[in-house]
Amino acid sequence: MTALKLELRGITKRFGSLVANDHIDLTVEPGEIHCLLGENGAGKSTLMNVLYGLYEPTSGEIVVDGTPREFRTAGDAIAAGIGMVHQHFMLVPVFTVAENVMLGHEETQALGWLDRRRAKKKVLDLVAEYGLAVDPDALVEDLPVGLQQRVEILKALVRDAKVLILDEPTAVLTPQETEELFRVMRSLRESGVSIVFITHKLKEVKAVADRITVIRRGKVVGSADPAASETELASLMVGRPVDLVVHKEPAQPGEVRFALDKLTVLDDFGNVQVDAVDLELREGEILGIAGVQGNGQTELTQAILGLRRPAAGSIRLDGRDITALSPRKTLDAGVGFVPEDRQHDGIVGEFTVSENLVLDLVTRPPFGNGISVDPKAVRDNARKRVAEFDIRTQSIDTPAGSLSGGNQQKVVVAREMSRPLRMFIASQPTRGVDVGAMEFIHQRIVAERDIGTPVIIVSTELDEVVALADRIAVMYRGRIVGIVPPTASREQLGLLMAGVDDPELLARAAGNPNLVTEDDSTATAEGSAPEADPTAGEEGQA
Structure with a gap:
């Protein structure tokens, strides 16, 4: 395989007034695992969606082997040797592995019949070359998540991907499946494939990365060596020292x-x-x-x-x-409850921060009596909770739906843990x-x-x-x-x-x-x- 060098120069992506990526420079060398590390919402996935042709950059350029390229679609990126495995898989459950791998660029025999034998052989060749053990005749719906992920990787490799983007690839894996994925990533690297590994998990970065680029609030804030400590990486991600250890005394359970x-x-x-x-x-x-x-x-x-x-x-x-x-x-x-989907079950996006902080308390004193609401008590409570939980908002009257995901989560946690x-x-x-x-x-x-x-x-x-x-x-x-x-x-x-x-x-x-x-x-x-x-x-x- 002929490896390629990938460069992103000054990539900026705006959504209205929101700057998701701010003049980002990134170089991925041939045959390396380059980790893109950052908090959720830092702009990592947006940057990779630009690279993969899903978003058009507001400014900046993508350079492949010294030649500027313009990706208007994912097909353009694939043609340039770039593949992407999304966090949520793009597979057809009732199709076999081979059928999923060949979907979109099927080969046919005479009279237009699908050449399933050739598709199966291509899968077996890739399995042998990269150690991606998976049965080409198995139905995807019958495979565990870890093997489904391999099918996604095979889909990229069969299209001759030389740079493979993995977006939060361990989010749905068991520890054993994660270790197996790392083995596959190292095997791909040895074969000349470059990997961009998007994650916010510090242990995984240290385990598999050759180089680390840290993004914070849409900007590259530095590079780090995998030998750096988790504390150093966390501080670079957040911009201040962070204690990563949960300090607690032994539990004293009662009845x-x-x-x-x-x-x-x-x-x-x-x-x-x-x-x-x-x-x-x-x-x-x-x-x-x-x-x-x-x-x-x-x-x-x-x-x-x-x-x-x-x-x-x-x-x-x-x-x-x-x-x-x-x-x-x-x-x-x-019962206090923090739901997994904060936007659907945790907040009312059109309501203000102060209103969301009393959603399940507004009918009780001091906030209300079931007939009327005391606005002063609601606002006083909001000021206290915003300070206590470090909710970053322009105002307590800002609609909660306009906050970042992390600050929306803080609103939910503050409300549920303040009674x-x-x-x-x-x-x-x-x-x-x-x-x-x-x-x-x-x-x-x-x-x-x-x-x-x-x-x-x-x-x-x-x-x-x-x-x-x-x-x-x-x-x-x-x-x-x-x-x-x-x-x-x-x-x-x-x-x-x-x-x-x-x-x-x-x-x-x-x-x-x-x-x-x-x-x-x-x-x-x-x-x-x-x-x-x-x-x-x-x-x-x-």
């Missing part, structure tokens, strides 16, 4: 405050998404729910809040059955916030636990779950397949996330046989409560 009994939840099409889940949560502990996105976590939290009616089973809080309560009555019962709670649930609590704000939110979650509130954290970020949780429940295809302490090995967690239920294999991954499985899913860590199961493993901190 059971929340329980699920054989909870079953269906999706909108009648498919089982939560399958007869039993779970208990004690006061003063954080239960982390881990798993690859799409294994029932969303439906579970929706059912707890009342956004989705369970098909069977019950939900109890402080001995009270809240299974059939509406979202309003569930919130009134003392007395009997239980707190946070789904993807730090999605879209910078590492500095993440540090603050983590501190607040731990503080909520320390005053006795039972807390559930749902996150696809395994580092976040491990750092915050006192126990970790792993969901796979709607079931709790295991509950482990935060000291569990990444290998063990990865096996559980992939649905592996072989006790011997799990025990070997754990380093000892003391694994809590779904048969004992309500057990707590040893020493956390008088009635704790002694097989649950020793309590430890991340």
